[in-house]
């Protein structure tokens with residue numbers, strides 16, 4: 330165990346999932362969620378000489394997602410992957426809005442039984458890669474339980490939009506959900522998830538909405554105007570035992586560093602009062618001013634400040650990569666974040 334370093338968990342096969350297009354606002358666009366995203370981050374961190382060590386991991390089996398996702402969702406993603414040729418990607422164009430029956434059409438590639446948008450294509454390797462991404466998160470949770478205090482799971486594809494029975498928003502399995510579930514099963518009694526991705530993590534919220542064992546706190550673009558539109562409002566506070574263990578902080582378009590850091594302070598107070606055993610940080614780098622799908626205006630240096638604040642909470646922390654689409658700048662953003670996060674180690 331070496332807690333003078335950040336442990337970075339990764340898998341080099343993530344490039345196998347490589348959708349080329351998505352449909353957004355009636356337009357076919359190049360897909361934002363590219364393998365170069367994590368390549369750039371990894372390269373920049375290596376070049377930065379920050380105190381890190383890398384661990385390349387292999388896949389765990391499907392069991393790691395079974396507690397948080399339905400068999401129907403898992404099998405549907407698996408089936409569409411298996412039925413796809415090497416270069417073929419599929420997404421539905423028919424979305425059934427009435428509750429679906431047991432009966433499944435043969436055209437599972439065309440009909441949405443579980444998919445929430447037209448930005449999340451499934452290809453031959455999507456199931457495998459999504460499971461690898463979840464495995465990174467699972468391994469991160471295991472290593473943290475073993476005593477490693479600071480871990481960064483370089484997950485790709487991201488996870489926070491994936492619900493128990495739904496995939497979408499470039500997410501297939503909920504990586505943060507896999508880790509939180511493993512923490513709870515391993516005897517941690519309270520887990521806090523702080524989600525700083527630009528988009529509300531509807532999946533993570535939904536999975537833990539009824540439990541008081543997992544606190545979900547999210548700072549994101551106002552869902553009145555931003556994806557995923559149907560959740561992320563501040564009156565969604567949890568239900569049943571989970572009432573009060575869900576905090577949404579939607580922020581307006583144009584949010585700058587000052588406004589953002591104020592919201593972060595409030596988020597951190599909520600986490601402190603929850604007294605978690607561990608923290609999961611869903612780290613989206615898509616709140617950046619040059620991000621192509623973001624309407625906040627955070628600077629490169631803002632990430633260093635965000636990181637210092639989160640580090641000051643002093644919890645064993647599993648940082649998981651979520652969104653972030655300004656590919657050429659992602660490395661800089663991640664380095665800025667971890668420079669702030671590891672600052673005390675640098676001064677030693």
Ligand code: Q9C
Pocket residue numbers: 353354448487488489490498499500526528556613615622651652653
């Ligand atoms: N015109 C993550 O950051 N597209 N997913 C929205 C609006 C979907 C982003 C485009 C964005 C999903 C993990």
Ligand code: ZN
Pocket residue numbers: 526527528613615651652653
């Ligand atoms: Zn996002």
